Amino acid sequence: MPVAGGLCQPESASIREHLLTFSRYDGAMLRVLTLATLFPDATRPNFGVFVERQTLGLAAYAEVDLRLVAPIGLPPWPLTRHPRYRALAGLPRHEMWKGLDTLRPRFLTVPGTGGRRHVAALVRALVPVIDALREEFPFDVIDAEFFFPDGPAAIALGQRYGVPVSIKARGADIHHWGHGPTGRQVVAAGHGAAGMLAVSEAMKRDMAALGLPAENIRVHRTGVDLDRFAPLDRPTAKSALGVTGPLVVAVGALIERKGHAIVIEAMRGVPDATLLIAGDGPERGRLDALIARLGLTDRVRLLGAVPHADLPRLIAAADVSALASSSEGLANAWVESLACGTPVVITDAGGARELVRDAAAGRVVARTAPAFAAAIKEVLAHPPSPEETRRSALPFTWEANTAALYAHLAGL
Structure with a gap:
């Protein structure tokens, strides 16, 4: 979906005009399922705060109804006895996080596998949870907020439920997971996505260099709270x-x-x-x-x-x-x-x-x-x-x- 001026200029007249073309949503809400393994929780308040802020902004948008699924990867027992993982395992599986209706299913991450099994484990964990969610929340689109393992898992879910998928690339998800044993999964997900987002033009070029279709990638800049982040004496x-x-x-x-x-x-x-x-x-x-x-x-x-x-x-x-x-x-x-x-x-x-x-x-x-x-x-x-x-x-x-x-x- 090309947007005149690019997604990095959303306040332009062209974007405002573009928004008016979405007549299919006349008076209806756009129902978004946001999938984010990179998201804060009570044990990691700084973990993915930028994803949190973006999601809060979209959820507050008048035309949007949003549910958040923030999966938590855990290693097999007895590694879960480690204090770090024990705290994660103790998090609620369903909570209101800063006003967001949030599900936190667990999926298995096996050390020493280079991430090869992350996607399959994540899909297995998500299907029963999202099957149940979909009965009361028939989402229109899946918004995956990190390219791996979120992206390939979102593609599998999109196929299961017949909805389009967007995947956002932020950095290490392309530069690290886009190579080695998980590289093929990243590239396949990019080709299966209805649309992709990149945080910079440079990231878009890096994605294209991996073989992802550049014509399907839009630059989507991050934001900053200009009231809080401001000069002081x-x-x-x-x-x-x-x-x-x-x-x-x-x-x-x-x-x-x-x-x-x-x-x-x-x-x-x-x-x-x-x-x-x-x-x-x-x-x-x-x-x-x-x-x-x-x-x-x-x-x-x-x-x-x-x-x-x-x-x-x-x-x-x-x-x-x-x-x-x-x-x-x-x-x-x-x-x-x-x-x-x-x-x-x-x-x-x-x-x-x-x-x-x-x-x-x-x-x-x-x-x-x-x-x-x-x-x-x-x-x-x-x-x-x-x-x-x-x-x-x-x-x-x-x-x-x-x-x-x-x-x-x-x-x-």
Whole structure:
């Protein structure tokens, strides 16, 4: 369903006119089944918050009736006795999550299989749940929010119930799961989808390179809450964090792909600056050891998982936001940083150059510690005004995101 101007411009007159063409929904609701394995829960409040925010926006749309299915993958017993999995297993299977009617079926994830069995296990878990749901909620379309395993499972469900399927690509679902033993399932799902979404033009190109039909992929930008993520008085915000002097922040899970080790090493070349890293993950021990080995314990701190509600104050306090990702779609952390008036120093990953178009937005550099150190020092020496930096984030509203998603799904 081509949309004049592209889905990244949902507030344009062409989109508003396009919405008026959906006469089949005259006075009726568009019934959406959203499928998302990447979604927050009581044990993981930051897990997929951007999917949550998008889904909340669509559910609040006047012409939409939405149900959410957020499956939880669990390993076989006795691994489920581990505290991490025990907490997940204890979550309710049906709840109202921030006003969303949410089902949380469990599916089996077997370690060491490279994800080969994820889709079959997910479909087995979903069929009885959605069979029952469909009796009282005859959904019109399935909106899969991650390409794997959600996408292939959604295609199987779409065939079972005779409804179209949309699949959204966000980053690792293409760059990781789109290769190796699960690559064929990803490509087959893309060919079976009635429509696909990509978070950036770069992601669309990466999908096409895998063999997915480019003519069926629409760019659907993320959103940012411009009221919450906004510039603050920087010295006051720094003082609240116990920081004096230049401040660099990095927001992202502590996994190798995010490149926190590179930013930590870069701090040796920025001797007067503090680095605060918000996020948690399996790399924490290694990063702690690196900080100690480099003698940076007085200037580099791992904050752990920071509630999303607290991120605006942290980011707005910083002079620079740095993330050395090896791959991305279009990171929400980048957009949130710019909205706070904090320029970014990032790698040429995903949609980086679609966002960083001028010096006020920041720098796109090589994925090396010297390159990051030089760019951070350059931004600190010639800081743009927060207002200049914020301009790059202004097109990324959740209202635009919702309108574009509705147009896409209704068009299917």
